[in-house]
Amino acid sequence: MGVLQHIQHQISALNDLIKINNDRIAGYQKANESIDETGLSLLFNEYIDQSKNNVSELREYIRVLGGSPTDGTTLSGKFYHAWIDVKATFVNKDRHSILADCERGEDIAKKAYRAALDDKELIWEDAQVVSILNSHLEGLKVSHDTIKALRDTEISV
Numbered sequence: 502m503g504v505l506q507h508i509q510h511q512i513s514a515l516n517d518l519i520k521i522n523n524d525r526i527a528g529y530q531k532a533n534e535s536i537d538e539t540g541l542s543l544l545f546n547e548y549i550d551q552s553k554n555n556v557s558e559l560r561e562y563i564r565v566l567g568g569s570p571t572d573g574t575t576l577s578g579k580f581y582h583a584w585i586d587v588k589a590t591f592v593n594k595d596r597h598s599i600l601a602d603c604e605r606g607e608d609i610a611k612k613a614y615r616a617a618l619d620d621k622e623l624i625w626e627d628a629q630v631v632s633i634l635n636s637h638l639e640g641l642k643v644s645h646d647t648i649k650a651l652r653d654t655e656i657s658v
Contacts, residue, residue: 507624512568514617518634519559519571521613522552528606532599541596541651545603548644555637562630600652607645614638 529545529552536542560570594602617623618634625631 507622508566508568511623511625511630512563512566514620514623515559515563515566515630516568516571518613518617518637519556519563521610522555522559523572525552525606525610526556528603532603535594535599536596538596541599544647544651551640551644555640558633558637562633597652600648604645604648604652607641607648611638611641611645614641 526549529549533542533545533549536545563570614634614637618625618631618638625634
């Protein structure tokens with residue numbers, strides 16, 4: 502793979518992560534519409550802001566690589582397509598179901614980041630982007646664990 506192809510592959514992978522974050526934002530916005538609980542609403546808004554910050558950092562790095570950051574969400578792609586299914590499940594759900602759907606979405610986002618970091622063709626040579634991706638992944642892990650704990654609390658109630 503030539504240098505230009507390698508850079509284009511990295512840009513594509515980062516754009517896929519932008520899309521998964523945009524889908525995550527849309528998923529939590531939909532969850533917010535489905536729940537009437539201030540504590541959960543604040544948490545969902547925190548995760549929306551987390552993904553907005555992730556998108557901002559990813560866009561900045563794509564520009565460093567000489568690429569054009571993507572906008573919006575899409576139905577195609579290897580990392581983020583499953584979030585669409587999660588977003589569609591928030592209609593008329595109870596608290597436990599909404600939290601279970603959010604956890605599923607967090608699993609998808611974590612998997613996308615892990616796949617990007619583990620992709621042998623990407624060969625992330627810049628420590629800055631590896632640090633950014635690992636930081637995002639750690640934040641997603643914390644979010645996932647919080648959502649899972651809240652969901653599990655619902656089961657035992």
